[in-house]
Amino acid sequence: EVQLVESGGGLIQPGGSLRLSCAASGFTVSSNYMSWVRQAPGKGLEWVSVIYSGGSTYYADSVKGRFTISRDNSKNTLYLQMNSLRAEDTAVYYCARVGGIAAHPFDYWGQGTLVTVSS
Amino acid sequence: QSALTQPASVSGSPGQSITISCTGTSSDVGGYNYVSWYQQHPGKAPKLMIYDVSNRPSGVSNRFSGSKSGNTASLTISGLQAEDEADYYCSSYTSSSTLEGYVFGTGTKVTVL
Numbered sequence: 001e002v003q004l005v006e007s008g009g010g011l012i013q014p015g016g017s018l019r020l021s022c023a024a025s026g027f028t029v030s031s032n033y034m035s036w037v038r039q040a041p042g043k044g045l046e047w048v049s050v051i052y053s054g055g056s057t058y059y060a061d062s063v064k065g066r067f068t069i070s071r072d073n074s075k076n077t078l079y080l081q082m083n084s085l086r087a088e089d090t091a092v093y094y095c096a097r098v099g100g101i102a103a104h105p106f107d108y109w110g111q112g113t114l115v116t117v118s119s
Numbered sequence: 120q121s122a123l124t125q126p127a128s129v130s131g132s133p134g135q136s137i138t139i140s141c142t143g144t145s146s147d148v149g150g151y152n153y154v155s156w157y158q159q160h161p162g163k164a165p166k167l168m169i170y171d172v173s174n175r176p177s178g179v180s181n182r183f184s185g186s187k188s189g190n191t192a193s194l195t196i197s198g199l200q201a202e203d204e205a206d207y208y209c210s211s212y213t214s215s216s217t218l219e220g221y222v223f224g225t226g227t228k229v230t231v232l
Contacts, residue, residue, distance in 0.1 A: 035221070037165075044122070044226035045157070045165065045208050058220045061120045094164060104212040104221070105155040105170035112164060 002026035002108045004095050009113030016085050016117075022078040022095030022110055030073045033098035035106060036080045038091035038115075046091070049080065050098060063089075085117045123148065123209055123224035130230040136197040139227045141209035142190060147222055149190035153212035156185060156194045160205045168207075169194060196229070204231045 008020040020036070036048040049059045049069040057069050068081040078095050092114050096106040124142040131137040141148065141156075148154055154172045157165035167176055169185035172192060182197045192211075196203055209224035 037223075044206075045159075045210075045223040046122075047210070047221040047223055050220055058218075060220065061218070098221075101176060102171050102174070104153040105167055106157070106165070106210070107167050107170070107176065109164040109166075 002097065002100075004097065004108055004110035006093065006095050006110040006113040009093065009115045011116045011118065012085055013119050014086060014117055017081070017083045018085065018115060020080040020082065020093055020095075020113060020115070022080075024076050024078065024097075027097065027100070029071050029076050029078055032100065033104075034069075034071065034078045035096050035098050036069060036078075037094045037096055037106065037109075038089075039094070039112075040088075040091040043091075048093070051078070082115070085115075087117050089115065090117045091115060120218055120222065123211060123222055125207075125209060125224040125227045127225070128228045128230065130232055131196075131199045132232045133199055133201065135199050136195060137199060137229065139194045139196075139207055139209075139229070141192040141194070141211075141224045143192075143211055143213075143222070144190055146215045146218075147211040147213035148187065148192050148209075150214070151212050152187070154185070154187055154192040155210050156183075157208045157210065158203075158205045159208065165208065199231055201231050204229055 035050040092112040097108040100107040156169040173185040
């Protein structure tokens with residue numbers, strides 16, 4: 001059974017850093033595209049970043065240069081390093097597997113972890 | 120990197136059919152057959168309902184169907200049921216000279232009257 005479990009969220013001051021983790025089971029992270037998607041309170045979904053199976057990474061303009069997506073193949077875990085955090089980064093962050101059944105759908109999602117950026 | 124455009128809300132009575140539109144550009148919806156649709160109930164993670172424009176994952180009701188014409192994709196829910204009341208988001212793969220990744224729609228709240 002495919003499972004994704006995020007962790008690492010919390011309250012952080014503006015300008016601070018946080019690293020989110022997404023532990024996967026039931027499949028191999030390094031063999032799939034993996035992505036982070038966020039949702040600000042009461043708002044819609046916003047794509048954040050993707051890492052392809054070959055290692056290429058891409059980011060939304062809103063986080064480029066501040067966030068870094070990576071994975072640890074030995075731990076079958078996806079990460080999102082978030083630096084220079086701003087109030088507008090406050091959101092529930094979901095990790096999602098991309099593909100599986102086809103090239104680009106987000107077919108499995110975690111339960112999300114809340115990041116609150118506030119002083 | 121603009122969000123795809125969806126109507127804010129759509130409503131229908133039980134048993135009726137409703138359609139949600141999702142308008143993008145030639146760099147996303149119009150350029151690729153990689154449009155997917157997600158259902159999200161309050162406090163829950165999104166659930167994949169349609170992928171590659173019109174395909175349903177195993178386990179998703181055949182009351183849900185998708186299509187695309189030009190830069191606009193559509194999700195139709197037929198035989199509307201109370202459990203269909205939720206937020207729905209479209210998404211598309213996107214690639215241009217300045218961006219590669221994904222873009223989501225603005226979201227549509229479906230209300231069952």
